[in-house]
Amino acid sequence: MSLAAEEAGEKTSNFLIPNATLIACLLIFIVVLVVIRTFVVPPILEVLDERDARVAKTVEDNKAAAASYADADREYAARLKEARGDATGIRDEARARGNEHVSAAKHKATEEADAALAKISVDLKVEADKAVTTAKQDVSRLSEALAGRVLGTDVASAGAGAQQSGTVK
Numbered sequence: 026m027s028l029a030a031e032e033a034g035e036k037t038s039n040f041l042i043p044n045a046t047l048i049a050c051l052l053i054f055i056v057v058l059v060v061i062r063t064f065v066v067p068p069i070l071e072v073l074d075e076r077d078a079r080v081a082k083t084v085e086d087n088k089a090a091a092a093s094y095a096d097a098d099r100e101y102a103a104r105l106k107e108a109r110g111d112a113t114g115i116r117d118e119a120r121a122r123g124n125e126h127v128s129a130a131k132h133k134a135t136e137e138a139d140a141a142l143a144k145i146s147v148d149l150k151v152e153a154d155k156a157v158t159t160a161k162q163d164v165s166r167l168s169e170a171l172a173g174r175v176l177g178t179d180v181a182s183a184g185a186g187a188q189q190s191g192t193v194k
Contacts (some may be wrong), residue, residue, distance in 0.1 A: 070192075173180040 169180045
């Protein structure tokens with residue numbers, strides 16, 4: 026083929042020697058590469074570095090927050106346990122005081138009931154003695170009246186004279 030091209034009068038180019046188009050494209054590529062490397066890549070790298078720094082800071086903040094949360098949770102659990110213990114102590118103390126009040130109230134009520142029973146017993150004894158005395162007087166009067174009706178005389182005046190003299194007529 027190269028013989029045919031030489032016969033036609035065309036110049037053949039050596040593939041080892043670059044032509045002007047290739048050199049121009051290569052120069053444009055190098056210029057664009059330098060421009061991109063100088064003006065485009067540094068801001069992108071700067072943004073990526075800032076992003077990496079923010080991600081690292083976020084990771085550190087998350088670790089610190091997790092540690093803080095764990096500490097707060099432990100402290101909360103300890104305080105809750107302490108508060109439950111205090112509440113149990115207060116509840117037991119209140120229950121003991123309540124039992125003391127109940128036993129004191131029972132004791133006082135028992136004493137009051139015993140005192141009331143003693144007073145009522147004394148009052149009943151006095152009333153019973155009065156009733157016995159009244160009944161004896163009533164029986165005596167009724168027996169005198171009955172004896173007077175049966176005998177037809179006034180037994181009360183004769184009984185009074187006998188009591189004074191000590192003999193019965």
